[in-house]
Amino acid sequence: xxxxxxxxxxxxxxxxxxxxxxxxxxxxxxxxxxxxxxxxxxxxxxxxxxxxxxxxxxxxxxxxxxxxxxxxxxxxxxxxxxxxxxxxxxxxxxxxxxxxxxxxxxxxxxxxxxxxxxxxxxxxxxxxxxxxxxxxxxxxxxxxxxxxxxxxxxxxxxxxxxxxxxxxxxxxxxxxxxxxxxxxxxxxxxxxxxxxxxxxxxxxxxxxxxxxxxxxxxxxxxxxxxxxxxxxxxxxxxxxxxxxxxxxxxxxxxxxxxxxxxxxxxxxxxxxxxxxxxxxxxxxxxxxxxxxxxxxxx
Amino acid sequence: xxxxxxxxxxxxxxxxxxxxxxxxxxxxxxxxxxxxxxxxxxxxxxxxxxxxxxxxxxxxxxxxxxxxxxxxxxxxxxxxxxxxxxxxxxxxxxxxxxxxxxxxxxxxxxxxxxxxxxxxxxxxxxxxxxxxxxxxxxxxxxxxxxxxxxxxxxxxxxxxxxxxxxxxxxxxxxxxxxxxxxxxxxxxxxxxxxxxxxxxxxxxxxxxxxxxxxxxxxxxxxxxxxxxxxxxxxxxxxxxxxxxxxxxxxxxxxxxxxxxxxxxxxxxxxxxxxxxxxxxxxxxxxx
Numbered sequence: 189x190x191x192x193x194x195x196x197x198x199x200x201x202x203x204x205x206x207x208x209x210x211x212x213x214x215x216x217x218x219x220x221x222x223x224x225x226x227x228x229x230x231x232x233x234x235x236x237x238x239x240x241x242x243x244x245x246x247x248x249x250x251x252x253x254x255x256x257x258x259x260x261x262x263x264x265x266x267x268x269x270x271x272x273x274x275x276x277x278x279x280x281x282x283x284x285x286x287x288x289x290x291x292x293x294x295x296x297x298x299x300x301x302x303x304x305x306x307x308x309x310x311x312x313x314x315x316x317x318x319x320x321x322x323x324x325x326x327x328x329x330x331x332x333x334x335x336x337x338x339x340x341x342x343x344x345x346x347x348x349x350x351x352x353x354x355x356x357x358x359x360x361x362x363x364x365x366x367x368x369x370x371x372x373x374x375x376x377x378x379x380x381x382x383x384x385x386x387x388x389x390x391x392x393x394x395x396x397x398x399x400x401x402x403x404x405x406x407x408x409x410x411x412x413x414x415x416x417x418x419x420x421x422x423x424x425x426x427x428x429x430x431x432x433x434x435x436x437x438x439x440x441x442x443x444x445x446x447x448x449x450x451x452x453x454x455x456x457x458x459x460x461x462x463x464x465x466x467x468x469x470x471x472x473x474x475x476x477x478x479x480x481x482x483x484x485x486x
Numbered sequence: 487x488x489x490x491x492x493x494x495x496x497x498x499x500x501x502x503x504x505x506x507x508x509x510x511x512x513x514x515x516x517x518x519x520x521x522x523x524x525x526x527x528x529x530x531x532x533x534x535x536x537x538x539x540x541x542x543x544x545x546x547x548x549x550x551x552x553x554x555x556x557x558x559x560x561x562x563x564x565x566x567x568x569x570x571x572x573x574x575x576x577x578x579x580x581x582x583x584x585x586x587x588x589x590x591x592x593x594x595x596x597x598x599x600x601x602x603x604x605x606x607x608x609x610x611x612x613x614x615x616x617x618x619x620x621x622x623x624x625x626x627x628x629x630x631x632x633x634x635x636x637x638x639x640x641x642x643x644x645x646x647x648x649x650x651x652x653x654x655x656x657x658x659x660x661x662x663x664x665x666x667x668x669x670x671x672x673x674x675x676x677x678x679x680x681x682x683x684x685x686x687x688x689x690x691x692x693x694x695x696x697x698x699x700x701x702x703x704x705x706x707x708x709x710x711x712x713x714x715x716x717x718x719x720x721x722x723x724x725x726x727x728x729x730x731x732x733x734x735x736x737x738x739x740x741x742x743x744x745x746x747x748x749x750x751x752x753x754x755x756x757x758x759x760x761x762x763x764x765x766x767x768x769x770x771x772x773x
Contacts, residue, residue: 200676215622218625222621226620226621283495284491297499298499299762301502305721312509312740315508323525324504364766466612470612471605
């Protein structure tokens with residue numbers, strides 16, 4: 189235990205932790221409570237009088253097809269983005285177990301995309317993906333492939349957003365995969381080598397199961413993030429494109445373009461429930477992970 | 487086997503670096519050479535180049551024109567860069583300061599319900615920004631904060647606080663309590679012990695935390711766009727605002743601006759690469 193008991197000075201701990209808690213309550217808890225109230229009203233962005241309308245906003249959300257569509261788009265996006273990032277990131281991490289010169293440099297270069305501002309970089313990606321003069325299509329042409337209109341073809345828009353997301357977040361999966369792979373103790377592999385286990389068997393029976401806890405954590409962190417995807421959609425197609433309208437984009441459209449604050453806040457609650465569901469899985473998972481590790485340590 | 491692995495890494499790396507290299511090249515181009523059907527990928531100092539050549543006339547026009555006011559905005563790029571610096575810098579300072587204090591409190595004292603409070607702090611990070619942006623906007627209207635620097639600084643400070651507390655708690659937990667105990671016996675007050683004993687030992691951790699906070703404030707777009715449309719406009723909002731321009735986008739200028747804007751992030755990424763894992767997982771994983 190690191191703690192120093194301070195009996196007569198019970199107030200001092202609150203002096204240390206108080207400002208952080210107060211700020212978080214003011215900027216997170218209060219707005220959340222405020223928005224519950226707003227979600228039952230017909231409040232407007234331009235201001236003016238508003239009155240309670242009961243559950244009308246929630247009823248509207250579940251009746252209107254656009255909202256279901258946005259939910260499906262987001263689910264598809266999360267599923268495809270996270271699985272592509274997982275496969276690529278884990279593959280890269282496996283390949284990077286090899287020792288070679290300049291490895292640190294390669295690793296650092298690989299990590300750069302995930303630190304960049306999504307909204308700004310996505311704007312530049314529009315030049316890269318441009319159907320007529322984009323470098324991506326010119327490379328495809330050089331390799332003898334077709335040159336699709338990535339940004340303007342309704343069937344490909346979501347794929348373009350996905351492509352940029354995968355480019356940005358594969359490094360994240362790679363980073364956590366590397367940590368997981370490096371945490372496997374060498375003697376387990378030595379024992380497997382003595383037993384003359386095949387490479388595939390070692391991978392299936394040792395590498396993969398021992399990485400699963402951390403990979404699960406990475407997937408959940410990425411999934412909660414992808415669920416909130418907004419910046420890329422805004423920059424690449426705008427908030428009101430039916431092909432790429434995610435939950436966040438629709439919320440933005442409802443509140444800031446249509447001015448319907450009551451409806452928007454009701455909608456944000458539906459999103460919030462989804463995120464809380466994912467986050468609670470994540471936290472339960474972290475607890476079981478910790479318990480597991482403590483058992484191993486014993 | 488080794489060859490195959492290295493080949494895979496090499497392929498991925500070259501594809502992943504392509505947009506960044508293209509960004510660098512575009513920033514040295516002339517406007518008409520930035521959108522050509524035959525890509526120009528080799529810089530040349532020649533005065534004339536053919537339309538189908540792979541050469542472009544390398545120059546610094548893109549960087550020079552950043553100082554000019556582009557149509558559709560009120561100031562030059564550097565004004566918005568200043569805004570980003572001011573807001574990012576202040577909010578980072580506040581997050582690290584408040585976060586370090588809270589982390590010290592949770593690390594060294596028996597705070598009633600500390601597990602629940604820490605869980606609460608972590609959970610704020612999962613909150614979708616758009617779920618709170620509307621009520622925050624309404625709240626800011628009451629206090630007249632909606633177009634101000636202070637409004638964004640407050641918001642980013644709160645936004646980064648969960649990360650700061652969790653990261654700093656990890657760093658402070660590692661500092662042995664023996665130092666403070668000795669100081670307290672020597673007659674230091676608790677606050678003196680914190681400032682003179684703990685802060686110097688936590689300085690490198692605070693620097694790492696500051697880098698992560700700065701990067702996320704620097705990159706933030708959703709709040710910055712929805713809460714501000716006149717005064718405290720940051721660079722991401724400025725760039726996004728150029729999109730609707732009828733004359734087409736001045737790609738060399740944009741590339742030059744983007745490059746200047748992301749350069750510090752790339753430098754910081756290199757500096758904190760050893761701590762990246764801790765930063766992206768909130769310090770819940772320690773090496």
